[in-house]
Amino acid sequence: MTPISNLGFQSEFVISQLEADILVKPEYTVLKTASNPSYYFGNLLALSVPISTHSKEEWLKIFTHEFKDMPKVEHLTFSWVRNNENELAIIESFTSAGFEFEEMHILALNKSAFKEPIKLNQTPVYRALTSQEDWEQWIQLSIADQQGDYSEEGLKTYLTRKAKNYNQLEKAQLGNYLGAFVNNQLIGYAGLYHKDALGRFQNVHVIPEYQNQKIASTLLTLLIQNAPSSLQSLVIVADEHYHATALYQSLGFSIVERECSLCWWPESHRKTAV
Structure with missing residues (x-):
């Protein structure tokens, strides 16, 4: 099991356990699924710090660096557990650049x-x-x-x-x-x-x-x-x-967590692409 506390991410690794690699860094965990590069939530950065820790530009550089060995990964995905910080401004900096924001309920049961x-x-x-x-x-x-x-x-x-x-x-x-x-x-x-x-x-x-x-x-x-x-x-x-x-x-x-994500994918992945 991954060492970060994000239950949504941990359970995502359950699905990817046979094909994914995980690399833990101080501020985030990298999940890579080389067999399915268009799997947006199988190739992502799961943040263990508030997304406001860095600017949008800094996070994009970090993602690009971590996935430089996987050129077929054309998207950008970040996930994190919502906390009490005011994240509106940093989220808007992503959505204004074409990212899709989602908030998911993580439901658990014994x-x-x-x-x-x-x-x-x-x-x-x-x-x-x-x-x-x-x-x-x-x-x-x-x-x-x-x-x-x-x-x-x-x-x-x-x-x-x-x-x-x-x-x-x-x-x-x-x-x-x-x-x-x-x-x-x-x-x-x-x-x-x-x-x-x-x-x-x-x-x-x-x-x-x-x-x-x-x-x-x-x-x-x-x-x-x-x-x-x-x-x-x-x-x-x-x-x-x-x-x-x-x-x-x-x-x-x-509901035990609220997991947020920001995801961008290129025009070639969209239904509106010619």
């Missing part, structure tokens, strides 16, 4: 405190994603679910590499991806992966036509029921405005 729903939705068939067709469906639904300004071609490349990593994690018995199927069509999915006693959920999603039917809570319940006994702490990362945060809290999860 597995023994999980509040299993009274009723599960047993209508779909719940099974692991195994075939190429399963993963192709997952890629298409993941692309459709994306809200950001990302090109479809770039997303498909990124997601194909992510699927390969998920399969490698499953082969190493470090977790799995569970899908909900109706007439062999994937309509919902979620993953749970672990390192030591820490587990991280990944991409909990149900397509709009099947939302609010307890499918997401059923996916989470089945994953937890089949998790190894050594797993103690469970983490979910969700956008602060994401409606499912209330669902997670109803299952016993609580």
Whole structure:
């Protein structure tokens, strides 16, 4: 496990543990995922000091220096845990330069405190994603679910590499991806992966036509029921405005951190690119 206290970052390393390298510096930790250079949150600086410690220009120089050996990393990503400092001015200096700012809820739960729903939705068939067709469906639904300004071609490349990593994690018995199927069509999915006693959920999603039917809570319940006994702490990362945060809290999860990020990517990665 990484030595920094940022739980969101620690759980991100759970997903990247087979392919990522970590370098700890006094003011930040460098996460590098050479096998997926367009993985914005797999190639980043996780700050252990307030972002106001340096100016935007200084942080950009630091990032460029740390990733000079990875020319295929064309983006810039910084993450940190929000504190009580006034960060508005430094954040605005980034967003005015084209960075996207996000604040995520880091929700955590001790597995023994999980509040299993009274009723599960047993209508779909719940099974692991195994075939190429399963993963192709997952890629298409993941692309459709994306809200950001990302090109479809770039997303498909990124997601194909992510699927390969998920399969490698499953082969190493470090977790799995569970899908909900109706007439062999994937309509919902979620993953749970672990390192030591820490587990991280990944991409909990149900397509709009099947939302609010307890499918997401059923996916989470089945994953937890089949998790190894050594797993103690469970983490979910969700956008602060994401409606499912209330669902997670109803299952016993609580918000333990607010993780901020700033990310910039070039025009060639955007859906508006010609």
